Amino acid sequence: MSFCASSVTRSPSTGASAEALAFIDFLNASPSPFHAVHESVQRLENAGFQRLSERQDWDLKKQGKYFFTRNGSSVVAFVIGGKYETGNGFSIVGAHTDSPCLKVKPVSKKEQVGYVEVGVELYGGGIWHTWFDRDLGIAGRVMVQNQDGTFKHTLVRINRPILRVPTLAIHLDSSANTAFSFNKESQFIPVLATTAKAQVEEAQETKHHPALIGVLAEEMGIAPHQINDFDLCLYDTQPATLGGVYDEFIFSARLDNLGMSYCSLMALINTSDNIADETNIRLVSLFDNEEVGSTTAHGANSNLLPSTLERLVATEVGKASKNTTSSNNNKISFEQALQKSMLVSADMAHAVHPNYSEKYEENHRPAMHKGTVIKINANQRYATTAPTSLILREVARRRKVPVQEFVVRNDSSCGSTIGPMLSAKLGLRTIDVGNPQLSMHSIREIGGADDVKNGIDLLGAFFELFPIVEAGVFVD
Numbered sequence: 001m002s003f004c005a006s007s008v009t010r011s012p013s014t015g016a017s018a019e020a021l022a023f024i025d026f027l028n029a030s031p032s033p034f035h036a037v038h039e040s041v042q043r044l045e046n047a048g049f050q051r052l053s054e055r056q057d058w059d060l061k062k063q064g065k066y067f068f069t070r071n072g073s074s075v076v077a078f079v080i081g082g083k084y085e086t087g088n089g090f091s092i093v094g095a096h097t098d099s100p101c102l103k104v105k106p107v108s109k110k111e112q113v114g115y116v117e118v119g120v121e122l123y124g125g126g127i128w129h130t131w132f133d134r135d136l137g138i139a140g141r142v143m144v145q146n147q148d149g150t151f152k153h154t155l156v157r158i159n160r161p162i163l164r165v166p167t168l169a170i171h172l173d174s175s176a177n178t179a180f181s182f183n184k185e186s187q188f189i190p191v192l193a194t195t196a197k198a199q200v201e202e203a204q205e206t207k208h209h210p211a212l213i214g215v216l217a218e219e220m221g222i223a224p225h226q227i228n229d230f231d232l233c234l235y236d237t238q239p240a241t242l243g244g245v246y247d248e249f250i251f252s253a254r255l256d257n258l259g260m261s262y263c264s265l266m267a268l269i270n271t272s273d274n275i276a277d278e279t280n281i282r283l284v285s286l287f288d289n290e291e292v293g294s295t296t297a298h299g300a301n302s303n304l305l306p307s308t309l310e311r312l313v314a315t316e317v318g319k320a321s322k323n324t325t326s327s328n329n330n331k332i333s334f335e336q337a338l339q340k341s342m343l344v345s346a347d348m349a350h351a352v353h354p355n356y357s358e359k360y361e362e363n364h365r366p367a368m369h370k371g372t373v374i375k376i377n378a379n380q381r382y383a384t385t386a387p388t389s390l391i392l393r394e395v396a397r398r399r400k401v402p403v404q405e406f407v408v409r410n411d412s413s414c415g416s417t418i419g420p421m422l423s424a425k426l427g428l429r430t431i432d433v434g435n436p437q438l439s440m441h442s443i444r445e446i447g448g449a450d451d452v453k454n455g456i457d458l459l460g461a462f463f464e465l466f467p468i469v470e471a472g473v474f475v476d
Contacts, residue, residue, distance in 0.1 A: 016247045019456055020449040023262050027240040027252050031139035032233050033073040033097040033288050034155055036258060040075050040265050040286065041067065047269045049077060060317040065272050071298040072141060072153050073097060073288035076308055077268055081278025086318035087333040089340030090309060091282045091466045092428075093268070093459055094300065094418050095261040095347065096290035099254040100126030100441050102190070102234040104138070107207045116193040116209050118163060120234065122184060124291030129180055130443040131234075135161030136190060140232035144222060151228060156220050161237050163190040190234065236443050248369065248449055255437050255445040260346035261286050263435070263455030270456065271463045280341075281312055282463045290347070290418055300418035306426060310334055342388060342470065343430040344462055345419030346455075349373035349406055351436030351448070361409045366436040368448030371402030372458045375417075375432040378407075383419035383430035387475045392431050392462065394469050399461040402454060404436070433458075 030036035044067045045051070052058055052068040060066065062084055067077035074097065081088075102120040110117040122128065139157040146152060165188060170176045182188055192198075198211045210224070217224040240252030268284045275282070285308070289299035296302060313334045349372075352365035366373045374389055375382040389405075396403045408414045423430035435455045438446040 016242050016449045017453050019266070019453040020242070020250065022266075023259075023452045024240045024242070024250060024252070026262050027250075027254060027258055030254065030258055031137065031157060031159075031235040032141075032231075034141045034231070035139060035157065036097045036261065037069055037073055037075045037286070038155060040077075040261070041069065043265060043269060044075075044077055047272060049269075049272070058311065058315060060312075060315050062317060063275050064317075070304060071288065074286060074298040074304060076283065076285045076304065077265070078281055078283035078308075078312070079268065079272045079275050079278075080281050080317055082276040083279045084281055084318045085279070085320070086313060087336045087340075088318065089280045089337055089342070089467065089470070090312075091280045091463050092285065092305075092341060092343040093264040093283075093462070094285045094287065094305070094343055094345050094422060095264045096257045096287045096294075096300070096418060097261055098124070098288050098291050099256060099258070100124030100291055102131065102136075104208075104230070104232040104234075108212065109207060109209045110189060111195060111209075114195050115191050116195055116198045116211060117189045118192050118209070118212060120188075120190060122188075123233065125441055127439075127442045128184065128188065129182075131188075132165050132167045134164070134443055135237045136163040136165070136234045137161060137237040138163065138216075138232050138234055140230060142216065142220065142230040142232075143228045144220070145226045145228050154220065156216055156230075156232075158215060158219055159237060162215060163192055163234055165190050238444070242449060243446070250447045250449055250452075251444060252447070253443055253445065255447045256348040256440050257290065257346075257434075259348050259435050259437065259447055259452070260433075260455065263452065263459055264346050266456045267459035267463060271460045274464065278464075278467070280467050283308070287418060294418055294421060301421050301425070305422060309337070309426075313337055338426055338428055340470070341428055342391065342466060343383075343419070343422055343426075343428050344392070344459065345383060345417050345422065345430055345432045346459065347417040347419075347432065347434045348440065348447075349375055349434035349436050350440060351438050351446075353438055359409070359412065361407055364405055364407045366404045366406050368436050369450040369454075370436075371396075371404050372433050372451070372455050373404045373406045373436050375434060376405060376407050377414050379414070380420055381414040381416040382432035383417075383423040384432050385429070387473055388429050388431035391429075391466065391469050391473055392433070392458075395461045395465045396458055398465060398469075399457065401458045401461055403433075403458065 049065040105119040108119040243249040243251040287300040289296040294301040419432040435451040
């Protein structure tokens with residue numbers, strides 16, 4: 001009996017939610033933290049948020065919607081409740097815009113045995129073997145010199161495979177399928193071109209090969225000499241996509257942590273017009289540099305969130321009288337406000353792996369499509385406590401949004417997030433959560449399509465219900 005393809009019965013695709021499809025668009029437009037912030041800003045402005053600057057005074061109004069950026073790679077957005085008064089709380093969600101990647105070195109020019117290569121640094125804790133034999137583009141920001149001598153932060157993206165890290169043929173490495181290893185400095189260098197094709201005039205460029213500078217200048221429509229410095233990362237040019245027979249997965253780079261950055265952003269935007277009776281300020285802060293410890297001027301361990309909260313307390317917007325603006329009153333109001341506030345630290349979580357289920361604690365095996373994960377760790381690698389877990393679970397219960405819980409095995413190491421550092425820095429009640437995913441820190445990760453909506457719904461419910469639920473939880 002012959003077998004033909006037409007006799008195979010396939011289940012029809014269930015389709016994906018609008019939230020999942022919009023998130024894929026966000027992923028594909030965000031190959032670097034700078035692009036992720038740019039995309040976030042576009043969505044905020046489309047929703048009526050007003051741009052502020054940390055360099056200028058802020059003239060704020062109740063029910064106003066505002067945002068500002070720092071370094072072009074972090075963004076803070078907030079809405080002021082219609083019934084906000086100074087000393088009231090903040091409903092905060094924090095996430096991060098960066099992911100493990102390869103970054104172009106300050107002096108990247110390399111030539112070896114007929115090849116032009118680009119020197120790169122390893123950023124974060126990537127699963128680096130997944131970067132071999134991938135079609136790599138380049139993206140980030142360039143400091144461009146204008147004709148008047150000023151310099152401007154300008155985004156750039158080479159959205160085609162101009163770089164590749166080739167593996168050594170198995171004929172020359174018999175252990176390739178059993179113990180693949182490589183030297184990260186000498187054997188993990190992307191190839192840009194052959195010297196036979198790159199016969200270009202050297203000009204005065206000594207730090208980077210003229211071929212690299214030339215392709216950047218061409219993409220930006222400027223002269224090569226206008227490029228003065230840059231922050232550039234390599235990325236996989238294969239776009240994010242739905243996957244699985246039922247379109248139930250999202251296959252993409254940078255799910256950690258653009259997944260929770262997007263959910264945080266959209267939760268704030270979706271609830272930003274329902275604030276007439278809101279007593280709190282709702283705020284989202286998307287930080288850079290979490291993957292390398294957050295200790296930068298635009299990371300979670302900076303003054304970005306504390307200074308923002310202090311500034312909001314000091315503004316006139318929530319004051320009953322302009323005579324109550326002394327620094328002492330502001331300090332007291334700030335300390336009072338923190339004790340009425342809560343931070344949701346939103347960073348992707350680990351879904352149970354079907355081929356390594358023994359690596360997971362038997363009663364804590366998060367599944368895709370079953371809700372955002374509350375992350376708990378007795379050694380405080382996560383900042384979740386019983387009161388913060390209770391508050392978020394009650395918020396989820398009232399809106400019928402699913403949640404799950406996760407702890408690591410006692411014989412396993414545990415990652416961490418921005419939650420513990422911000423909780424300690426501010427004395428702020430905090431909970432760590434994240435949508436479940438597989439292949440975290442790989443160049444191609446796997447998430448659940450349904451969990452985009454789950455995450456947005458949970459964080460939106462937190463913004464709308466936290467002041468109400470918090471009022472019934474008493475802990476001193």
